[in-house]
Amino acid sequence: MFENETKSIFINGKWRNVDSQQTDTIYNPATLKPITKVAYGGANETEEAIKAASEAFQLWGEMTGRERSRILYKAHELMLEEVDRLGEILTIEQGKPIKEAKGEIKGAASFLLWYAEEASRAYGEWIPSSNKTKRLLVIPQPVGVVGAITPWNFPASMITRKIAPALAAGCTIVLKPAPETPLSAIEIVKILERAGMPNGVVNLVTGDAEAIGNTMLTSKEVRLITFTGSTEVGKHLMRESADHVKKLSLELGGHAPIIVFDDADIDKATTLALASKFRNNGQTCICANRIYVHDSVKDIFTQQLTKKVEKLKIGYGLDDDTDLGPLINQQASEKVQKHLDDAIEKGAAIVTGGDKWSGDMEGYFYQPTVLSSISDDMLIMNEETFGPVMPIQTFTDEKTALQNANNTDYGLAAYIFTETTSRAIRVSEKLEYGIVGVNDVFPAVAEAPFGGIKQSGVGKEGGHYGMDEFLEMKYVSMGIE
Numbered sequence: 287m288f289e290n291e292t293k294s295i296f297i298n299g300k301w302r303n304v305d306s307q308q309t310d311t312i313y314n315p316a317t318l319k320p321i322t323k324v325a326y327g328g329a330n331e332t333e334e335a336i337k338a339a340s341e342a343f344q345l346w347g348e349m350t351g352r353e354r355s356r357i358l359y360k361a362h363e364l365m366l367e368e369v370d371r372l373g374e375i376l377t378i379e380q381g382k383p384i385k386e387a388k389g390e391i392k393g394a395a396s397f398l399l400w401y402a403e404e405a406s407r408a409y410g411e412w413i414p415s416s417n418k419t420k421r422l423l424v425i426p427q428p429v430g431v432v433g434a435i436t437p438w439n440f441p442a443s444m445i446t447r448k449i450a451p452a453l454a455a456g457c458t459i460v461l462k463p464a465p466e467t468p469l470s471a472i473e474i475v476k477i478l479e480r481a482g483m484p485n486g487v488v489n490l491v492t493g494d495a496e497a498i499g500n501t502m503l504t505s506k507e508v509r510l511i512t513f514t515g516s517t518e519v520g521k522h523l524m525r526e527s528a529d530h531v532k533k534l535s536l537e538l539g540g541h542a543p544i545i546v547f548d549d550a551d552i553d554k555a556t557t558l559a560l561a562s563k564f565r566n567n568g569q570t571c572i573c574a575n576r577i578y579v580h581d582s583v584k585d586i587f588t589q590q591l592t593k594k595v596e597k598l599k600i601g602y603g604l605d606d607d608t609d610l611g612p613l614i615n616q617q618a619s620e621k622v623q624k625h626l627d628d629a630i631e632k633g634a635a636i637v638t639g640g641d642k643w644s645g646d647m648e649g650y651f652y653q654p655t656v657l658s659s660i661s662d663d664m665l666i667m668n669e670e671t672f673g674p675v676m677p678i679q680t681f682t683d684e685k686t687a688l689q690n691a692n693n694t695d696y697g698l699a700a701y702i703f704t705e706t707t708s709r710a711i712r713v714s715e716k717l718e719y720g721i722v723g724v725n726d727v728f729p730a731v732a733e734a735p736f737g738g739i740k741q742s743g744v745g746k747e748g749g750h751y752g753m754d755e756f757l758e759m760k761y762v763s764m765g766i767e
């Protein structure tokens with residue numbers, strides 16, 4: 287499936303390596319075996335890519351929305367034709383189970399479709415003037431060159447979620463995928479190329495993350511950076527982009543609570559909690575990180591959940607029956623272990639799991655773990671774990687549950703399980719989060735605004751809101767006779 291070396295830099299319509307011939311080896315996180323080598327680009331390649339994107343902006347920005355739409359729509363069709371192959375590539379480089387990988391590819395395609403449709407719907411405004419001799423217009427115009435920095439946990443859908451609205455709006459792109467997972471990015475760019483994207487509109491630079499990111503940050507021509515990743519890096523981008531007053535769209539860390547009320551459907555609640563926590567092995571920014579269960583249903587919830595967790599199959603992502611793949615790398619595994627050790631030291635009890643998984647592969651596998659006897663001072667209740675550990679704490683009244691859920695600097699996603707509509711509305715309104723799932727743990731869809739508040743980010747991805755990020759509203763004031 288892969289050559290020993292893969293050309294991974296795409297600038298102005300040409301695939302190439304770097305002049306220095308420097309490469310980066312990409313590993314399969316399940317086996318720790320090398321998959322291929324990609325080009326190790328840096329500042330030079332990023333500057334070239336920015337130049338190409340700036341030049342292409344003239345053409346792309348002036349095309350009609352309908353013309354841009356046709357290319358995005360074609361890319362959507364091409365992506366759907368290749369779900370199986372792209373899913374396999376994604377699993378091989380990222381580790382997630384093939385059923386999730388194929389689901390991600392379909393999700394990635396859905397952003398291309400949605401923004402193909404939105405491309406011709408960037409409306410302006412005619413503002414009624416209070417002065418008879420004036421006419422006031424608002425014209426939406428593309429921001430310009432966009433630097434897109436994407437994460438390893440969703441190597442396909444986080445790319446299309448960013449670049450589809452940017453392209454629909456008329457922006458051009460320099461894409462930097464996560465160093466761990468450049469192969470899905472290469473495939474997506476090839477699809478855009480086959481769909482007829484003009485040269486220079488989408489450019490890809492793999493390699494030295496810091497050098498590429500800093501070149502984007504210090505470039506005057508890059509008008510907006512869209513980033514998904516940690517809050518720490520998001521803060522760095524905010525600080526360093528101040529000199530050029532760059533626009534930023536940031537999807538950062540989360541620490542999602544699930545509140546299980548006493549009127550919840552427990553069978554549904556346990557299925558959903560499990561899906562939220564263990565999808566992508568807990569490596570999702572909207573994964574539940576802490577569960578608050580009403581005291582009166584704690585036992586039944588924990589029993590049912592544990593039974594379901596114990597049926598999860600850990601293994602190689604390409605095996606159809608695998609539910610949990612490996613963690614992405616050693617650092618991720620160490621963090622999970624640190625959170626677990628800290629919790630145990632502070633009095634947590636292991637209900638199930640609690641250790642590394644030693645199968646026949648070299649990767650960083652971990653048993654799906656459920657913990658009880660949880661206290662607020664544990665690391666796991668305060669920091670993003672990004673791994674398959676679920677701490678269960680109890681509460682006795684709605685007010686306390688809300689206080690606990692809101693007691694964090696993060697504000698990405700929160701979930702509540704209840705069968706009472708008024709409670710669902712009341713609690714949703716009080717949760718200090720950008721996204722609330724009510725009896726639903728899969729809120730990320732192309733047509734809705736995804737994004738956090740507080741230290742979980744700025745801006746929205748998805749829906750018409752997602753395209754607004756890439757448009758400037760130019761105000762034209764006309765004096766008339």
Ligand SMILES: O=CCCCC(=O)O
Pocket residue numbers: 393439440443569570571572730
């Ligand atoms: O990690 C953040 C993106 C979540 C995407 C999804 O839930 O599909």
